[in-house]
Amino acid sequence: MTEYGNQFAKAIAEELRAQKARTGKTNEELADTVGVSAVTVLRYLRGQRQIPIDVFGDLCKALNVSAADITATAFNKAQGNLNNEVDPSQLPEDEKIQYVLDKIKVGDQALVASTDPYKEQEKEGGDGR
Structure with a gap:
């Protein structure tokens, strides 16, 4: 995977994690809804494992967020990181x-x-x- 691809995947995971925090859902709840294990959800949201597109869609639906919104925000973050911008958080x-x-x-x-x-x-x- 390219540097941009890595940054984009990391930003997707970060945005899903943030939405999970906003909704208050647990990994177990997401796992039940999406049909994977809680450990797998954890790995997806930490950026330790690539998220298959169908699972990404299911996660977005479970978190009540638009896949387009997550993708657009991740795109902007990944572009910024390529320009050597640092996310201090x-x-x-x-x-x-x-x-x-x-x-x-x-x-x-x-x-x-x-x-x-x-x-x-x-x-x-x-x-x-």
Whole structure:
């Protein structure tokens, strides 16, 4: 599979997982509806196993979501990932922090608030803290 194919498949799984969370359905409920084991559903939703198109349709129906919506969102995410965009929600906590710090840094300067209440108090003669 190509890099794009991998990104697209991962994004499909991610979108189905998000819809599952929104609906509150369990893997067991989905497995019963779709006709596969709960472990297989888990593997599909983690992106560890390719989702056959018929099962994808059944999962979308069970999750009460349009296959077209899932596909369109996955397409956009996969395109973004090919352009080296990172989905920070998929990063471990320590990497999320570094990602945000890198995003707010411009050259050698970091972005700062336009007003700093501590500086205002220092001007008035207090230490601000």
